[in-house]
Amino acid sequence: MRLRSMFAKNYRSLRSIRMDLADTTLFLGENGAGKSNLYRALQLVQAAVRGRLGYELAAEGGMLSALWSGSRRTSDGPARIRLEVEIVDEERAVTFRYHVEAGLRPPAAAGFALEPQIKAEELSVETGRRAVTMMRRAGPGISVRDVAGRMQDYPDEALTSETAIALLGDAGHFPEVAAFRRIVNNWRFFHGFRTDRASPLRHPCLPVTGPMLDEDGSNLAAVFATLAHIRQDTVELDRILASALGGARLVVSEPGETAEFGLMLPDFPHRVFHPRELSDGQIRFLGLAAALLSYRLPALIALNEPEASLHPDMLVPLADMIAEASKSTQVWIVTHSVQLAEAVRERCGVRPRKVIRENGATWIEGMRLTGAIAGDDDDDE
Template sequence: MQLRSMFAQNYRSLRSIRMDLWDTTLFLGENGVGKSNLYRALQLVQAAVAGRLVHELAIEGGMLSVLWSGTRREAEGPARVRFEVEVLDEERAITFRYRVEVGLRPPKAAAGFPLEPQVKAEELVVDHGRRPVTMMKRAGPAISVRDASGRMRQYPDQALTSETAIALLGDAGHFPEVAAFRRVVANWRFFHGFRTDRFSPLRQPCLAVTGPMLDEDGANMAAVFATLVHTREDTVDLDRIVAAALGGARLVVPLPGETAEFGLSFPDFPNRVFQARELSDGQLRFLGLAAALLSYRLPPLVALNEPEASLHPDMLPPLADMIAEASKTSQIWIVTHSTQLAEAVRERCGVRPRKVVRENGATWIEGMRLTGVIAGESDDED
């Protein structure tokens, strides 16, 4: 199932932006233009599916912090943050469209806290190619859902303003379309750098539990490497890329006992294995990206926010090689301000970087029409 388009409105610098997406989507922009808000908007859709959307917005400072602060027209109605995604199930030729809107509590309302983000509306539509069918619709606390007979009915429970209907219905276990959409979005992975301080999870041994894919904080990185080395027994791509990026280094992964560990062996010190706690920040971050992009099983979507951070320029071509390899089986979303990385990804994946700019205070994509299509984009796959 592939993410085909996204829409965000009134979220931070995203005034109103809709865009079509590809197998590999590459955003390039200077600091401060709001490109990370694109990444975060998609991450918040996943939070809605998990039932954590209001919590995540509260962490950002609540509605007064996340709402678009520029000029608004009176005809637009109440100020709300709105997110939409369109996901295509290619095998079954089914398109899922999900929308969620969050706003402030009305001044005289009794439910909820005064400045708490509140879920106002949601909708999940399924399109089988004949006509779109609404599977779930939420307005305020009331939820309507399509039952097995195809009729819309009121769901017996009402949603709190802090809850999403998509999470409530998914947990109920009676709505297969909702469950299918939740399952694919829940498996998206977002990697926004990795901690590299002395207490970083990447520097610690982890439990010896098979790791098919990397956790977002990288805490199971040693288990991911151990799974590749001792379960799949195929590390050709991993070994080649580690050697290219880290001066001929070799990844050393002993058979796990109670914990899984790893280290690096360098040509200048052939009899010494440098443990994770001894590695530089750049070395450790590159290995985190390697675990994310070359794991035993890749998620349906991998989103990388400024993956070039702390990496030496010589590491960027091997990073682009990993991105190209991962793009064969996963959808890749990259946000970067490195023209070198963008060019390397373009060469390997055949995708044109989408330049993120500011127009009248709002984040926009250079050359993009209001429909979300970018002029000349059909020429990308030459």
């Protein structure tokens, strides 16, 4: 399942931007260029699938904060955020296309004044001949294709803050909607990890098999225990940790009432250092290692400025982990580290996409309006 393209309009600094995506997509830019808005726009698609788009936009400060604040033309139509993705199941030759629009409450309409309201949605599926609409939502009304292939009105109307994709998915009768939700819900977004004393990374966790890392890192010890005691293969993990952490060795005991781990450092070969004793950079790198080298990888891993708090010597091992993960999953990296971008380019053969500001809007240097990047084909050869 590969994310082939995305589109975002009127979201923060994203005036209108469409881009094709590779197996490994690397965004490089200075602070304030809008790199994190690209990351966040994709994350909001997942929020729509989970029925939390309205909540997430409200948490950003509401629609007035999230909407593009630059100049607008009358011909632009209503002020709405629009997000689109195209996902390809290459094995089954199926393409999913989904878009969602959110805007402000009309005057004299029900709802809170600044509450984000879902205005429109559509999910289509293409299996070779043409795209077939499976679900369409306009305002509160929802139409959905039934088993006979006819579009029918769904009996329940959606609340203004609800997404139809989540409402229909929860109903359990629409396999195409459910399949799309499973794909997007499986994505993982990692925007740094807490490293304070109360950080979940620094504490034991419940001894439950951890095939992949939770986004807050709360099952870090279980992910390491799963690799060490279920897969029984930590060769690549051990190699990269030794390279990044000065020869340190990961120690993972068999889980009992809790799952725990520690580090053994070369200067202190007879003592195991517990997570609460590790530096911010060490514990953050361990979190990234679990995200990228876990027992089972999600369909997409998105990393927003993963170099934060890391010593420069850790960036090459981080690129090694990204390259290893990219063999079996799609990876999206947003960074302002030239050193990390160059290391990823060398290992993955991808050219960094330089994020710039153009007339106040976020843009990708060299990108055509179609979303293709000049020179991308050359990098793939």
